[in-house]
Amino acid sequence: MRTHSIVLPKKNNRSPAWPGRADSRLGTRFFCLPLAGVLALAPLGQAEEATPPPRPRILLVEDMSALREFEVDAAKVAEMVSEGLKRLTGRPSEAAAWLSLISPADTVGIKVNSVPGPIGGTRKPVVDAVVRGLLEARLPPDRIIIWDQSLASLRAAGFGGLAKRHGVRLAGSRDAGWDESVIYESSIVGTLVAGDLGFERDGENASRKSHLSRLLTGELTRIISICPLLNHNQAGVSGHLVGLVDGSMDNSRRFSADASILSVAVPEILAIEDAKQRRHLGDRLVLNITDALFCQYLGQSKCLLHYTVGLGQLRFSTDPVALDVFSIEELKRQRERFEVDYSPPDSALYKNAALIQLGESNPARREVVEIVR
Numbered sequence: 001m002r003t004h005s006i007v008l009p010k011k012n013n014r015s016p017a018w019p020g021r022a023d024s025r026l027g028t029r030f031f032c033l034p035l036a037g038v039l040a041l042a043p044l045g046q047a048e049e050a051t052p053p054p055r056p057r058i059l060l061v062e063d064m065s066a067l068r069e070f071e072v073d074a075a076k077v078a079e080m081v082s083e084g085l086k087r088l089t090g091r092p093s094e095a096a097a098w099l100s101l102i103s104p105a106d107t108v109g110i111k112v113n114s115v116p117g118p119i120g121g122t123r124k125p126v127v128d129a130v131v132r133g134l135l136e137a138r139l140p141p142d143r144i145i146i147w148d149q150s151l152a153s154l155r156a157a158g159f160g161g162l163a164k165r166h167g168v169r170l171a172g173s174r175d176a177g178w179d180e181s182v183i184y185e186s187s188i189v190g191t192l193v194a195g196d197l198g199f200e201r202d203g204e205n206a207s208r209k210s211h212l213s214r215l216l217t218g219e220l221t222r223i224i225s226i227c228p229l230l231n232h233n234q235a236g237v238s239g240h241l242v243g244l245v246d247g248s249m250d251n252s253r254r255f256s257a258d259a260s261i262l263s264v265a266v267p268e269i270l271a272i273e274d275a276k277q278r279r280h281l282g283d284r285l286v287l288n289i290t291d292a293l294f295c296q297y298l299g300q301s302k303c304l305l306h307y308t309v310g311l312g313q314l315r316f317s318t319d320p321v322a323l324d325v326f327s328i329e330e331l332k333r334q335r336e337r338f339e340v341d342y343s344p345p346d347s348a349l350y351k352n353a354a355l356i357q358l359g360e361s362n363p364a365r366r367e368v369v370e371i372v373r
Helices: 074-089 094-099 124-136 151-156 159-166 214-218 240-246 253-257 259-270 320-337 349-355
Strands: 021-024 027-030 057-062 108-111 144-148 169-172 178-191 206-213 222-232 285-296 308-317 367-372
Touching: 057 074, 057 320, 074 094, 074 124, 074 285, 074 308, 074 367, 094 124, 108 124, 124 144, 124 159, 124 222, 124 285, 144 151, 144 159, 151 159, 151 169, 159 169, 178 214, 178 253, 178 259, 206 214, 222 240, 222 320, 240 259, 240 285, 240 320, 240 349, 253 259, 259 349, 285 320, 308 320, 320 349
Parallel strands: 057 367, 108 144, 108 222, 144 169, 222 285
Antiparallel strands: 021 027, 021 178, 057 308, 178 206, 285 308
């Protein structure tokens, strides 16, 4: 069992939300702080450091001409995706770049954030460019799945038409069903809603358990995460880490009540392992793209155009932690630029994610390459 120190925010004086346990087919993996000698509680910035991972690389491609007010030029976005992939992987062609990350035998899930809609969420031209690239790399269309929490939000955001046009699949974690054998359990009680495992219309519907979708445990072998540059009131950014958990687990609303709860639950869920000791989410994630064509620096799950600014950027990395931290810095810059007197609470989420080797949270250890077109 891998053991690490978990960090909780310094300024939260309430009793912390203790991490739960992650059950797999192999048995139960505990990450619980109350287990003496397993995990040590340390103040933010003072936890025992794990061996640092390789220096992550972020590739930023900017082209302001790709923006048309709150619309985007799909052809220019496709060029940005191609250039970003080739530069990130060092391959001479886009197809070769994709094949350095996936194989034609993989079933690839493209995780999007569809809840804020077609403008505030992941933008269709970015996903369209990724799907086209995967098809050109000879990945069969039935092995490409655009997914999020529910089919309803995907269709409302317009991804149904995109999937049909390319012959690829559309899937919702909730619609695929929940795997009863892969459980994350903690002391935090959530109220089940329709679609959660165990929900009863006239029942009590209180549960400490969350389940991973069968889409993750039974189908996907590789994940590409594409998320918008969007504020999150507890985690700082509605980025790759929070987005993957929200889109993969039932009864996940209980984690968003407090930053300290979220900062522990998200990394642990991303580290849940299968029977072969492979992380269902963390080890299948091969590429992260932050859709920074626009940046929404206030709000969370709704599109708020009056708090949105055009950046004309796409940001690529194989490290979701480094990319999310980079996004939080950008959101802070935009709030300072527009003199917005608001800042989300400091979250230990990214430090915790780094401690269990999900990525790098220290900005000094990353490399950012900027390409301005």
